[in-house]
Amino acid sequence: MAGSTLASATADVPAVRQVRPVSLWREAWRRFCRHRMAVVSLIVLVLMILLVTVGPLVWKVAINDIDFTARLKPPSMKHPFGTDDLGQDLFARMLYGGRISLAVGLAAMLMAITVGVVIGAIAGIARGSIDAALMWLTDLFLSLPQLPLLLLLIYLFRDRLKAVFGPEVGVFLLIVFVIGCFRWMPVARLVRAQFFSLREKEFVEAARALGASVPRQVVRHILPNSLGPVIVAGTIDVAAAIIAESTLSFLGLGFPPDIPTWGRILFDSKDYLDIAAHWALFHGAAIFLTVLTINFVGDGLRDALDPRKVM
DSSP, rough: HHHHHHHHHHHHHHHOOOOOOOOOHHHHHHHTTHHHHHHHHHHHHHHHHHHHHHHHHSSOOOOOOOGGGTOOOOOOOOTOOOBBBOOBBBHHHHHHHHHHHHHHHHHHHHHHHHHHHHHHHHHHHHOTTHHHHHHHHHHHHHHHHHHHHHHHHHHHHHHHHHHHHOHHHHHHHHHHHHHHHHHSSHHHHHHHHHHHHHTTSHHHHHHHHTTTOOHHIIIIIIIIGHHHHHHHHHHHHHHHHHHHHHHHHHHTTTOTSOOOHHHHHHHHHHHGTTTHHHHHHHHHHHHHHHHHHHHHHOOOOHHHTTTTTOO
């Protein structure tokens, strides 16, 4: 009787479901998907990247084909973005220039993030003279006027690098190096501040008490928890690098005239804004949309990777 009562009572207890552990990356993706503007911006950004990478394979119009009978034509079925003063197809030139502008932004961002994280991590984990020297160097770079130095460095070294690596690769390397050299300072200060805050936390103290070395504390415990601000700073650097490259090309100190980056196309269109506004409209909108979507994606990544934010 007691056995049957126990069996019936056991049968009434609902079975406990085993919950599968959720990985950190899946949880981050779930949190990112809750940021609607970030998801929409990511979709738009991926479509733009696919357009500039795969588009030239579909739209097989040469970027330097000259047709004086079609000069300054408005958008049409034959020329979706119109033509310039030489009759060149602006859609084909935008697709070609988009690859260069996005490549410059990503490469300069990677350089700035790498240098900034290394310097900020060393300054944040070290004490005394090392921290003071690195922050003095950071403040020195922050105090330099960026645009005049960008123009000076490009003016001094552009011809030398073009002679060694060619006109396109040489200018690309120079622009990436110069922009990256002037974008790592905010990242270094952010990482240093995060290290100062995290190195005294309980989980770092526990790792230190268990005998974890300083490099292991940095790589396994402190640096992963500093990714949120670094990701946001990286997205800002991509946008800033694209704008900087466009500015340099607009001033005539970027890529050569036969390489149609977005900034160079805007530079070429400045004298025809009253009679051919389409020449500048589409490429200016491409720069604006790229920068805007990258900033929204950065906001979403910041919320998704921040362990202290509840969503």
